Amino acid sequence: MNILRLFSSRSAEPVPAPPPTAPIARERLQILLAHERGSFRGSPDLLMQLREEILAAVSRHVTLDPDKVMVRMERGMHVSTLEVDIELPSGCDAAFTAAVRQPAPA
Amino acid sequence: MDSSVEPTRQLLRLRGRSYVAFVFAPAVPIVGWLEEVDATLARSPNFFVGKPIVLDLSAVDLSQSAIAHLIKSIEQRNIRVLGLEGVDLAHVDASMPPLLSGGRPCMLQPAEPKPPKRETKETSLLLDSPVRSGQSVIFTEGDVTVLGSVGSGAEIVAGGSIHVYGALRGRAMAGVNGNSTARIYCQKIEAELIAIDGYYQTAEELDASLRSKPAQARLDGKIMRVTPLN
């Protein structure tokens, strides 16, 4: 009698092997290093630059409290997200709305 | 009871020591200077007994043969020349006393030195936690006792004996001030190095049958004897 067959006929669904994680690791590294190499090779990280320029632009119109500025980034292979959260002092709404509504230059 | 294995060779001694020497600085004319030496000897004939001197030749310009002659003249007067100073290597040959350097001036006691004051209090250092790798405990005034182990890469340096209530894995150097009766005791001997009064023994030289057992080490002449405790 084949012991293996005896066990296999009694066993339930075989436990699925966990999905290979190496491809996930590779992708994470590729994204990360693509960004890091960019900043090391002299051209500063685009996202960091954008952050600086956005904050500079906003502070020209509004006095920014650095504590009220939150910057979040999510770097991806094809799409990266830069989220700049600024808590504006109340009372400047009108001025700000006016600024935003200006049509973009043609 | 001695049941140790005798090492088949003598242990190498590592010590530094400084001595105070008299310095003679001859001046020209040499003959006149030698007469002064004779006069001193006439006043106290045993003045130079046991006191070798260093010849400082910086005030005179002598040829090699002249130096050799001068040394001979001095030795004829029963004065031992320990070394030479203030002269070029070119003027010195192998048969002469060595050329010394780095001498520093110091006060000389004209009278007989007094016997050294004895310490009336025995001092000892107690450590109640293990000595960790990289730590160095130096206590030259007396014994060191450790309630715990001495880690690999740690060292204990003591003027007296060293007592380790634990495993000795690092270096233990006892009797560093010339106390050859100092001993090293431990509950487990795995020391990297043990030394008593400058005579040292490394881990390799430790008898394999004693390793990791309670042991004491003492100096027998120039031989390190490591024996089991109890």
Place this chain on the structure above:
Amino acid sequence: MAKVLVVTSGKGGVGKTTSTAAMGAALAQAGQKVVVIDFDVGLRNLDLVMGAERRVVFDLINVVQGVAKLPQALIRDKRLENLCLLPASQTKDKEALTEDGVGRIIEELRGSFDWVLCDSPAGIERGAMLAMRFCDEAVIVTNPEVSSVRDSDRIIGMLDSKTVRAEKGERVEKHVLVARYDPARAARGEMITIDDILEILATPLLGIIPESQDVLRASNVGSPVTINSPASVAARAYADATRRLLGEKVPMMVPHERKGLINLLLGRRAA
């Protein structure tokens, strides 16, 4: 009262960062408010193991230098809301990390968190010294291997002399965490035993973490092993260790070789 805990080892590659992430996450899962700080300068690791590498904006040195405020630099974990990360700097040099700066940051963090876990870099240089400087408690990660044990001993000596607590004559509570324990090699007598490690280090045992594929997998996907595969042997060992940190008495499980039933039968037949 907040606890500042340093995860250190002396030797590199023994599992400090993995352990910081695993225990940090386990503490957060237990309801504690946790922040983990990467004290390496120039080589970032904790953010990678936590899976936050793409969201790093500001780092520890930015905060020390005043370029950013602490809340701006903290990265909240996506899976556990009471777990935050303060990443290390990738580009600055060691001198930028000052004792005053680190002291201020840790004080500030004490106000908002229950646990401040400091992931120490390897070695005994500035990063490692600063990681331990302000700690109340320490976990010394040790592998069952001679140089790791010796380095751990060195680090324990430093915890007892180079920390603010030690200088004030107060005790740093220390625990040994044995990581990368291989039960097969232990069975063959090829590894220093747990007892040997404890005898040499004379420090209480927090836990024994087995060498495990789950740890590698977790690191690959960027999730602490206690979140990624909580049922795995390694994760359960970390969870037990964390419970002991919280003061619970948990019986110590020594990982054993897991021989499958089939292997056992086949082995006997072949013999």
